Amino acid sequence: MSAASGTLRVPPGTGRSRQIPMGTPIRLAGRITDWNDEKGFGFVVPNGGGDRAFVHIKDFERGSRRPMTGDLISYLPARDAKGRLGVRGARHSGPGRPARAKTSRAPGGALAWIALLVVALLVVFADVPPMLAWGYAVLSVVAFLMYWADKSAAQRNARRTPENTLHLVALLGGWPGALLAQHRFRHKTVKQPFQSVFWMTVVVNVAAASWLVLSGRAAELFGA
Numbered sequence: 001m002s003a004a005s006g007t008l009r010v011p012p013g014t015g016r017s018r019q020i021p022m023g024t025p026i027r028l029a030g031r032i033t034d035w036n037d038e039k040g041f042g043f044v045v046p047n048g049g050g051d052r053a054f055v056h057i058k059d060f061e062r063g064s065r066r067p068m069t070g071d072l073i074s075y076l077p078a079r080d081a082k083g084r085l086g087v088r089g090a091r092h093s094g095p096g097r098p099a100r101a102k103t104s105r106a107p108g109g110a111l112a113w114i115a116l117l118v119v120a121l122l123v124v125f126a127d128v129p130p131m132l133a134w135g136y137a138v139l140s141v142v143a144f145l146m147y148w149a150d151k152s153a154a155q156r157n158a159r160r161t162p163e164n165t166l167h168l169v170a171l172l173g174g175w176p177g178a179l180l181a182q183h184r185f186r187h188k189t190v191k192q193p194f195q196s197v198f199w200m201t202v203v204v205n206v207a208a209a210s211w212l213v214l215s216g217r218a219a220e221l222f223g224a
Contacts, residue, residue, distance in 0.1 A: 029076045029093060035069040037186060040155035044073060044087060052084040053077060057155060060090045066093070109183035112176035116140065128213055129222035140177025144168045147181030147188070154187075163194060171201040173209070 013136040028046045032055065035042030040057035055075070060067065067073070075087040119136050146169060152160040166188075170178045178198070181187060188194050212218040 012030035025076045027076055029074050032067050032071045034067055035067055037066065038154050044075060047155060051085055053087050055087045055090055059087050064091060109180045112179040115176045127219065129218055132218055136173045136176065139169060139172055139174030143174030143177035144181045147178060149183060150187045151187040167197055167201050170198060171205055174207055175202045175205060
């Protein structure tokens with residue numbers, strides 16, 4: 001090291017010698033732990049030990065895939081205004097640890113498409129008012145957009161959509177769209193209390209719709 005120049009000379013070895021200015025940020029390598037994909041943040045523990053650092057989805061370089069627990073990354077340590085250890089310029093360094101991914105407890109979006117298809121077929125071949133089918137379609141779009149907004153808010157730590165509001169829209173008939181959004185955005189799929197209430201709204205809605213159609217009340221309410 002040259003004190004006068006303030007640089008660090010790297011031994012030449014098999015390549016050319018080079019000088020690294022003192023104070024140059026050094027990238028660390030570590031693995032992500034406790035990643036919360038719904039909120040878009042977790043922690044990284046440096047290889048070889050040391051203090052874990054907070055890492056947010058926004059700390060990754062543009063174009064990076066979504067991280068998950070066990071991923072090996074490289075990063076630059078940084079501290080926020082309150083002195084808390086965080087990272088910047090994070091990037092994936094390898095395939096990561098073969099960690100078991102959380103399995104979605106919600107069925108795939110295929111069930112939602114099947115439900116909407118069944119409603120459409122009932123309108124064509126059975127005595128089901130078209131307005132009822134349009135109600136399912138419109139409310140499904142509303143539910144899908146609400147889940148998208150809530151997922152985005154969770155990642156930005158912004159104001160969230162109350163779960164009761166999401167359940168209400170599902171109860172009124174928007175559950176196919178809600179199911180599509182859960183599958184598409186991986187949102188609310190592993191939260192068991194939410195899923196339990198959600199499927200209760202689905203059962204109640206299907207039962208109510210079936211009663212309205214079979215009793216003839218649907219034709220009175222929505223028109224034949």
